[in-house]
Amino acid sequence: MDLIFSQLLDGLSIGAVLLLAATGLAIVFGLMGVINLAHGEFMMIGAYVTFVVQNIFRPLGGFAFESYYIIALIASFLVTAIFGVVLEKTLIRRLYGRPLETLLATWGISLILIQFVRSVSLAMVIGIAVTALLGWALQKFLPLPLKQASFASYLKGVLWTVAGIVGLIVISTTASIGRFFSNPWFGPRNLDVTPPKWLQGTWGSIAGIELPGIRIFIIILSALLIAAVVWFLTKSVWGVRIRAVTQNREMSNCLGIPTDSVDSITFGIGSGLAGVAGCAITLLGSVGPNLGGSYIVSCFMVIVLGGVGNLLGTIIASMMLGIIQSIIGSGSLLIAFPDMPNSLRSVVEFFATTSMSYVLVFIFIIAFLQFKPTGMFPQKGRSVEA
């Protein structure tokens, strides 16, 4: 029974991470009808921010190093939120009302982010900065007649291409100077984050069962954050605006709610939550560029299962997913109930790997959607599309 309990705790903490990530995704999906396939990569960025913060604080040692994790949490939220807002303002906004295209474009972004993390070096940062500056300056100081010419949009493309090529040249020349410039910061390898001492070990015990600090911390963290999100959505001014736009965009716009800003803020918060989830993942395992992909499909499943725009559904669905996967996938049922009948035993054994537990859970979800196509807690209201 101890084993089952500890697996339950494992499942809860994985579910908590899923919950954080899926909540961000669900808010954005509910508001804009947009699926952000780069969401997993935002988690990855959050994890890398944690790694960077850890490395900054490591030489300080003592109390400063012990408290780095709190700062990493805040930093990962802020950095990914900024990434999210930039993505929304530059790309998502142009694709408004075309959800499938948005899905493809965000997948493109996620590929770029993965490769960026793998190969980012000082040379590359300099090159990108040069490209951005040059591109901006070329547009800015373009003579007015050219700006108003009928071929202005094509000219713009040409100018950006030129800026990009100059950037590539800058990258290759600076990279050839020395290893200081060309060394990738992170590389494709997996990196490890050491949790601070107060998170390692156990936090007391209940009825003889030890409570691992990291797991409990993640569960508490996610509970607090979800409470904060609920408070924000129901009590704060911007939260009310977000809910208004979610319910009826045109009407809100007519009533003077700045829907553009609402979109940006929501996207920022959603991405920020993904960043915090990424920060939490660093406690559970190592950090790699492909980290996002392994969580993103589960996040989608949580949303589909829970019903869009419903926090309670998201909470229940993510906990269910986490617990089922960890209890069945680890095969602890076999150990906990050694004397189960043979036929049942062979079935449980068949699914007692991580891969096969995914198979089981996803089949279960697809079957569930046959009975409730809109999830456990569907959005109420009338529309043609429903």
Add this chain to the structure above:
Amino acid sequence: MKLFKRLVPWILLAFAFFILPAMANSELFGFSQFRLNLFGRYFSLAFVALGVDLIWGYTGLLSLGQGIFFSLGGYAIAMHLLLVTKNDFTTGANGLPKFFENYGVDNLPFFWEPFWSFPVSIIAVFIVPSVIAGFVGYLIFRNRIKGVYFSIITQASLMVFYHFFNGQQKLVNGTNGLKTSTTEIFGLVAGSDEAQVLFFRITLILLPFAYLLCKYLTSGRFGDSLVAIRDDEPRLRFSGFNPTPFKVIVFVVAGGLAGISGALYTVQSGIVSPQFMSISMSIEMVIWVAVGGRGTLVGPIIGAVLVNYLRSLVSEALPEAWLFVQGALFVFVVVLMPDGIYGWFTKGGFTSMLAAFGIAKKTATYPKLDFDESVQEESFKV
């Protein structure tokens, strides 16, 4: 001129069919057997792109699960080849494919049995994916799941199959997949140059048939219904149509095409593995269509060949850059070139660019769209 336009694809096809293998044989212009094999792979990917175009370009359903059907076709042909080949590389001591030895399997799993027969395997290449597509499609479309939900569900189904094939070493060799390059077909070793030229030619012979099938489906009433589903499904339903059978049929056809594509790709790449069912592979299939031009039938073929050729070029020159290029391609095509290359040329993008530079005459509609009242009203309704 019109006749010439109609002949161009056939000339290109004949060129690829007769001249390219000869060029590869004599290493003309640096064109090698290796390149020929790569082009064979690209053309085999055009089949799956055609299928994606049917469901996405024409019907407006973005399936992210075509990899399932693609790999099933590949597994079907690979299983047959592994069973019938008897040589030291592929056959283990107990007369079964060699990998079974590693896991101590002595009896052939039951679902391998039908693949002893060549005709059954060839039929299975497209029937198995079609049946599974029909089943999955019926379950999804019955519930009116569409839009982004459809994409997510198909992706989840993809993950089900991926994890299943990945986790079942004793049945299908798990992560390692099935290697076909050492097997024998028509008395040739599948990895040899002669066999590869043969596969290349088979691919080129089949491609026009796939194209004509899609052409047949998309012209006429059936095709109109598909476009109607894409553009305004509720309206179609209100006018008394049931869109579900249309969607299921088109999904089945797309699945069958993906299966053929997977089989052709597998024999030419020499391996089928669960990697074909990775999330990225299925999304890439969509981008080939988007680059080529969705809603057209030439577009997907162009897109599949072009994007994959670009992929080879970039990965050979600078392996790290490919993901950047691919990501940028996704964003660029979606934001700036929604009609794709072929659509850009045929739907007036090219002429409007020329017009912008003052080379071609501007085409104007009459009455001008900006001032036509009925058009203005239309846009308000939407």
